[in-house]
Amino acid sequence: MAQNAVGRLFRGQSSSTLRQSIGTLTSKRSYSKNAIPSFSPTSSPELDQALIRFREELFIPFGLTTPQRKLMFRTKYADRLDEEPVSVSIGEDEEPFLLRPMDPQSRPTIKEAWDTIALMKTTKDWQNLIPFLSGLRMSHRLVKSDRWQWLMRRAGHADALGIMLECAKQPERTGLRFRNVDIVQRYFFELHRKAQQADFQDPAVSKTLGLAKQAVTLMESPEHQEHNLELDPKRRPFVVGTLLELSAARALNVFGGKDETGDVRLYAGRLLGTWGAGTFDSEAKDWVNIDRMLQENVPIYNGMKLALQVNGISNDKTIAPALKTRVNELGMLITNQKKAASENVKQQPTLGLEQSQLLHQV
Template identity: 65%
Template sequence: MAQNAVGRLFRSQNSSSLRQSIGSITQTRGISRHAVPTFTPTTSPELDQALNRFREELFIPFSLGQQQRRLMFRQKYADRLEQEPVTANLGEEEFLLRPMDPQSRPTKNEAIEVISLMKNTTDWKNLVPLLSGLRLSNRVLKSSRMEWIVRKAAEANALGVMLECAKQVERTGVQLNEVGFVQRLFFELHRKAQRAEFQGPEVTKAWSIATQLVGLMERPGHVQHDVAKDPKRRPFLIGILLELSAARALSEFGGKDQDGMVRLYSQRLLGSWPLGNFNGETTEWVAVDQMLQENIPIYNGMKLALQVQGVPHERSVAPALKNRLNELNQLIAKQLKNAPEKVQQKPTVGLVQAQLLYQG
């Protein structure tokens, strides 16, 4: 029926009638059902221009009604639309409809290129509206792309932006229920603390982000109902929480487990151990490197925990913690010994972390 209405619209030869008819169609969509994402100024004119293109050529058109999009994207209406400009209302914003080639609309790959232009926290604040607009426009990024975004955010000291994306899951689609993505996010929090030598404000910040992320995992949009696939039950996540809580105890609280978090996460780590990635028979280096990325934070977390006052004498956790630390020590030593020569010459991420934190 809508298509017939558009057809009747352009069969009219009378200019004023055309304007009147177009107006009647646009008024059926006076207010968008979606708020069109808005960007804030960045530190780069190139980035500002790229973000504006996504808003003007993708996000706004997808916020319009179906009939209005037809006016813009169907070539047979282009001349008429040029002759009779139409303004659509999007809330308090007015948008001038103009002919567009649907094949020229920004793509997901271009979105990745835009994100690569983000260099600091000022730039990265625009990630929330960018992901929101992509979701609005049915441009869903793959999990591997999301992991790449986490790495880039970490390089810009903008992991707090990833937390904000997760808080606004209904807008951004950033969910905390997929193991690979969550693992990358927590690994970067581990590296954030590691670069600060597990002392001072960076540890506090990493701990704050980590605990807020864990809290979000209990909320709608993030819950993983399959226990076997639930990231928050995995040793790598609990191990990083143990590492950060122990680092805080040693750095901020004079070595005391002031809030009981070190003891709590020690217990949880031991209980989650069967779900860990500890296969000593694996020799393929990509898999081994992934294992190191998971297990080095666990190893370091247990070492730090055993330095916190009272923990070495806690009968409910200390003996088991020491046994698991010894097991993991043997596994890591074996993996490092068998690292291929080319990997030793050009260390991978897991090997670098082992070289930084593993003492044998």
Template identity: 55%
Template sequence: MAQNAVGRLFRSHNATTTLRQSVGSFTQQRSASGRALPHFRTADTIEVEEALDRLREELFVPFGVGVRQRRLMFRQKYAEKLAQEPVTASVGDEEVTLRPMNPHTLPTKNEAFEAIAHMKTYNDWRNLSPLLSGLKMSNRIVKPSRMEWIVRKAGEADALGVLLGCARRAKITGMRLNDVDLVQRIFFELHRKAQRAGFQGVEASKALSFARQFTEMMESPDHVEHDITRDPKRRPFVIGTLLELAAARALSEFEGKDLKGEVRVYAQRLLACWKLGNFDREEKDWVAIDRMLQENVPILTGMKLALQVKGVSSDRTVSLSLKSHSDKLATLVANQAKLAPADVQANPSLGLQQARILLEEQS
């Protein structure tokens, strides 16, 4: 019926209201929904800037206005009238001009992902949150595997801090921390950030701060997972990475002292959730094996660092249990690293890279 009403608007020769006045009621109805268009910062990379402009004007705007307004923009029979008599619509607190558009030439999700692939600077990456919110508003679903890819790209660009902002706005970005694989990717990238800094200095401290914030966020309603067996924050890779980063800070900044008992607490929690880890499954597929390495290398590193921290090493019960678990896990990591195919040995995958670094440090 709404479509017929719009059609009559253009067919009637005796209408006393203008197109602008007729659309006004649609605009007011849309404003009441509270939806707002994403706003982008000026990007440093020209390809990113151009892609974000196109996505905003040609995808996010038409999906930000109401359904009937969108029909005015998309249907060819209204194009000439709309071009002759432009109207504006309210989206949140912003006024946008409706214009004729071809729905078959709208930007695709792949164009958004290409923009992310071109992001180089932190300033570029600060546009990730509004980009994800625009995609969600436009009903473009970002698959979990693609979200993991985004996390990996952010890690490579040393822009993990922007992910915190995305997670804080989970309702509009879709980045929820209740998916085990996504959280595992985030914590692996935090491990890599600290590892690149030799587990020392500002970058390692930042990694620990980020890890704490992600963990705290997983307690909030937007992220909580009530099924204990599927709860990411209870998995050893989360606790193990926290242990790794906290132990590294104790060793590099506090002369190996566990000043607040934090390292010891993380060690105890790791041992308590050990049964939920990915330690015993036998895999023959290298992709799955490499995934296990990415999960387990930070845990193993965390245990080895923790055993050097005063307060952990002096607790006989905890230290003996850590030593026993770390010895078994070290054997598993070493054996799995040997299973890499020849082409992977020549061009190491992420898990193999980290396993080699750890094994070389031990030798």
């Protein structure tokens, strides 16, 4: 019956037939496939309005059936829909949604999506990120790698790295998977920076270490696995190097210099075993590559230096000499990278505060 109505609707017919078809297609019904995301109040009226706009003008229409969506976006049905408003059930606890004519060109753009996320300032604001990303995914607006990195950076500034981890725990809903090297590196660098800003003291160091461990566990799951070993982020030194840095800092600042959990020894050994997969290129001259390598290498370098101060590691005749050798090698590389980066900063003062801070971390 509904299929016949669809056929008549798009072949053109009399106003009475059209009225009957619209009634058939838009009778109240619940969604069976796409759950429409909803949002909690935020700290900003501007953000509230932006979220409402995305929900009503993009997410809800994409949650409709195809015929219902066509009723809203095809101009030939606009007058009839104005004359005979119809409503659709979008959830058990919500008022029915009133279908209305819409111009497809007026729908929120992907650029507006980033502008909306940029309005998120508080942790309460960021709690709307997961439903927002799920709405974008439902609406076929995909998030590319560079935007995930941008999100990681903003989450770090907003103390929302835990929310980004929750996004990764729901990859089918949000699209975030920890199998891209650039995305994972940015997340781990933000963990490093969060702990570094707190001088590697608790509660920050224990919190960031917990998030790092959860991220690594997540990368073992099928949804996040990268089967090309050369591209597998969890095999890169920056992952285990950050774990070493955070665990060594906790041993020194929380456990009185003792490796009580055994994490420091574990991660030191793993770091030495993954060294060959690192990015240690002293020939990089442009800021993009220098910045990337500094973000990758500073936590590794700091982690090894801290580990060498932990009881049981500093006097280990196997691990300590190997760590000292790598510290010297990486220290020389970072010195060269910082020198080249400083020249880039002088030539490009617009690079900003983040880059300047990075140059002073070692």
